[in-house]
Amino acid sequence: ATYNIGFIVGSVSSTSINRRLANALVKLAPQADLTLTEIPIANLPFYSADHDGGIPAAAAEFKQAVEAADGIIIVTPEYNRSVPGVLKNALDTASRPWGQNSFAGKPTAVAGASIGQIGTALAQQHLRSILAFLDAPDLQQPEVYLQMTEGLISEDGEVSNESTAEFLLGWLRTAHAHFELHAKRNG
Numbered sequence: 001a002t003y004n005i006g007f008i009v010g011s012v013s014s015t016s017i018n019r020r021l022a023n024a025l026v027k028l029a030p031q032a033d034l035t036l037t038e039i040p041i042a043n044l045p046f047y048s049a050d051h052d053g054g055i056p057a058a059a060a061e062f063k064q065a066v067e068a069a070d071g072i073i074i075v076t077p078e079y080n081r082s083v084p085g086v087l088k089n090a091l092d093t094a095s096r097p098w099g100q101n102s103f104a105g106k107p108t109a110v111a112g113a114s115i116g117q118i119g120t121a122l123a124q125q126h127l128r129s130i131l132a133f134l135d136a137p138d139l140q141q142p143e144v145y146l147q148m149t150e151g152l153i154s155e156d157g158e159v160s161n162e163s164t165a166e167f168l169l170g171w172l173r174t175a176h177a178h179f180e181l182h183a184k185r186n187g
Ligand code: FNR
Pocket: 011, 012, 013, 015, 016, 017, 018, 019, 076, 077, 078, 079, 080, 081, 082, 113, 114, 115, 116, 117, 118, 119, 120
């Protein structure tokens, strides 16, 4: 089956290398029977417990998009060895009000690109901890720690290196199996 997957980019930078990686995944996704649609996070207000009584429209829309998706792919940079605040804010927004966690049971898969060799490994470690608490089962392997080199992925998501493209497609196919498993479990 084809699954409708929402993706979140953990960077709001206009020159984001993680957006390039996300664009590459969008292009490759049909070959893995996945349709990828962005769930934007840049317009979300900072989460506050004040919202629990009356959820802001942008937050409600974001929560609904997460809930409607068959699974979520998160493509994130590493900021200071963790996830960017803008991404954490989105996850916190989705998790509340208490008892209405939009990520509960939602299968997820994480990827990231960095200019450094660690390739967001530490940010993803933090992200996996957050997803565990949110009860959002994440794909364990393979891991995508991409070091973005000059010209590797164009702005519109064209991957210049054949083995990188194959690796990303293989990852999407494994993610498909992960989404399928949880679609069956969730009924
Ligand atoms: C970074 N960068 C970075 N890289 C990394 O590998 N580990 C890190 O801990 C950090 N920390 C960090 C903090 C802050 C505040 C910035 C602005 C940058 C560099 C980062 O990988 C690089 O800026 C990427 O281009 C960020 O991804 P996007 O926004 O281009 O997708």
